[in-house]
Amino acid sequence: MATDAGTEVPRFPAGFLWGVSTSAHQIEGAAGEREPSVWDVFTAGPGRVRDGSTAAVACDHYHRYPEDVALLAGLGVDAYRFSISWPRVNSPGGLDFYDRLVDEVCAAGVRPVPTLFHWDLPASLDWLERDTAHRFADYAALVAERLGDRIGTWITLNEPAEHTLLGHAIGAHAPGKRLLFDALPVAHHQLLAHGLAVRALRAAGATDIGIANSHGPTWPASAAPADVAAADFHDALLNRLFADPVLLGAYPEGMAELMPGDAGADLEVIAGPVDFYGVNYYAPSLVGAPGDGGSEYGGLALPAELPFSVRRIEGRPVTDFGWPVVPEGLTELLAGFRARYGDRLPPVVITENGCSYDGVDDQERIGYLDAHIRALHRAIEAGADVRGYFVWTLMDNFEWAEGYARRFGLVHVDHGTQERTPKASYHWYRELLRAQR
Secondary structure (H helix, E strand, O other): OEEEEEEOOOOOOOOOOEEEEOOOHHHHHOHHOOOOEHHHHHHHHOOOOOOOOOOOOOOOHHHHHHHHHHHHHHHHOOOOEEEHHHHHHHHHHOOHHHHHHHHHHHHHHOOEEEEEEOOOOOOOOOOOOOOHHHHHHEEEEEEEHHHOOOEEEEHHHHHHHHHHHHHHOOOOOOOOOOHHHHHHHHHHHHHHEEEEEEHHHHOOOOOOEEEEEOOOEEEEEEOOOHHHHHHHHHHHHHEEEEEEEEHOOOOOOOOHOOOOOOOHHHHHHHHOOEEEEEEOOOOOEEEEOOOOOEEEOOOOOOOOOOOOOOOOOOOOEOOOOEEEEOHHHHHHHHHHHHHHHHHOOOOOOEEEEOOOOOOOOOOHHHHHHHHHHHHHHHHHHHOEEEEEEEEEEEEOOOOOOOOOOOOOOOOEEOOOOOOOOOOHHHHHHHHHHHHHO
């Protein structure tokens, strides 16, 4: 990969927030000390995870969190974005664990930034049911009451687009439903849950609240009208469907009629003001009309019934996951957000950006992060109001349907012994942060 990694990264604005992200189900383990989630049920089925593994132990973060917080402190990040497990909070002693974790993070001089939902829905609940949104608001209020004295920044949901598409439309993730467009109530109920949670957090005194959505530019495969129309529909379904209701108070044209009948009345709640908008960026999508060729999303095959096909972007380096490396897509995405949402767009935080590569001397990851951080700096120079950047992820973990086959971490984890080994990218990021200060 061509990179400027040998030259100093340009200086970011004063107060820019540097961090790393993780999620509860992917690292905590201690599955027997919480109620089951939809992911526990899903991974118990044969053939659903590439290596047949589960997250029952994962990185054993539940028992080893002091060691992991020490890694955060050694890295020198400003903030740690983690997620709180709803199934764990529902279990005896669950909030006690997050009390201890938050105290440890604060003692290390790092800002705790919790995400309230990162795909691990309690197995007793279902996003197809509207009531789940109200249950989520109750859960948000409970967590805020316990932890709000030490937490200033909150994220409601992580990537509702992926949870809808992969978990409910094509069945590749938990809960493993294959509903295609009948999954759209899941999108709406998650967005309603976000809006209700914002209200609950505000009532508890929170003043810095956002959502983390995955976004990437959609590129038409050609100028042919059928490809352009397919790309526009894909963009509406994966990008605008999850941003427009929050930022504009409306579903994109052509989408409102696909939502549940009560959707319109909920938009006022969904569009309650947020203080920042989280963007998870990995790559653009090259999209054309349905055809005879394969269609995939993040390495997962897409059903032929969809009115678009996602093609491979040729001529680009790829990560070990097969994802294309397109740092300028981040610059393009942020410019597009400014153009579409204007004054309705609050400050942006890049809540995830990262890549899967094997090895402890992970020079490819260094090149990837260097290129994307420079692309982000160019976007800021062009006028984008971006206040922070979080690397995905602190340590190798349970990568959902890929099991332990993909390694996104700055820290290598031996999943047999749980030994942590900082990689070359950990040391590189630490030096970048020192230079920025």
